[in-house]
Amino acid sequence: MKRLEGKIAWVVGGTSGIGEACARRLAEEGATAVISGRRRDRLEALAASIPGADAEPCDVTDEASIAGAVEAIASRHGGLDLALANAGFTVGGAVAELSGDDWRRQLDTNVVGAALTARHALPRLRERRGRLALTGSVAAFMPAPYFAAYHASKHALRALGLTLAAELEGSGVSCTLLHPGFVASEINQVDNLGRRDPAREDVRPQLLMWSAERAAKVMVNAMIARRREVVFTGHGKLAAFVGQHAPRLMQAILGSSAMRGQAASFRVED
DSSP, rough: OOOTTEEEEEETTTHHHHHHHHHHHHHHTEEEEEEEEEEEEHHHHHHHSTTEEOOOOOTTHHHHHHHHHHHHHHHHHHHOOOEEEOOOOOOOOOOOOOOOHHHHHHHHIIIIIHHHHHHHHHHHHHHHEEEEEEEOGGGGGGGOOTTTHHHHHHHHHHHHHHHHHHHHHTTOOOOEEESSSSSSGGGBBBBSSSOBBBSOOOSSSSSGOOOHHHHHHHHHHHHTTTTHHHHHHHHHHHHHHHHOOOHHHHHHOSSHHHHHHHHHHOOHHH
């Protein structure tokens, strides 16, 4: 039996990588997958490739766009049962180099966008005792030199998710925090301004990389089970443990020139 038969599942940031894989997995579980993102051409093509899927454009940096997307989905499909706030990107650079605009751009998408997705989805989720999920990162449990903005956003997202779980206790709506390690995606193809370059090399360690499909299986299972928080990939669990319980060791591991070089790939030259 398909576990989400007849459910309406909204994936925000669903046009590639983990989001796309989750949309496909949700559809396999019987849900009507509604995919949101800013790239309309990708949305329509992706929705057409998934049985029963729908596309709804949405920009998480625009609250009116989020609110409009929720109401459009509820109007077309009669309600909302699951919302996955998956939109995000990386701003790289040392704290001494990052501008106020860099920080605001990072937090507006990764944190404020997720909070507003939750805010506007919750009234509809309450109607059907639904499920809310936030895509965080192992970065929520550790620091990384030259990636302060990204790691701060994921620490904040974890605080948001745990707070939501407490606020929703007894309401019938669950909140699941999902913290992947390295997963194949387009995140390293996007610079500090949020611009994607398909030619950009993914400098993350390929031997540790999970496929998006493997990650989506873990994430959808966690949402269905209404788990509060899941850290996954073996290296992700190890990194989260060391980051929390042996911070000096983590600092020694991460304090390398390789981290500086990786961060440089995100910078935008004047």
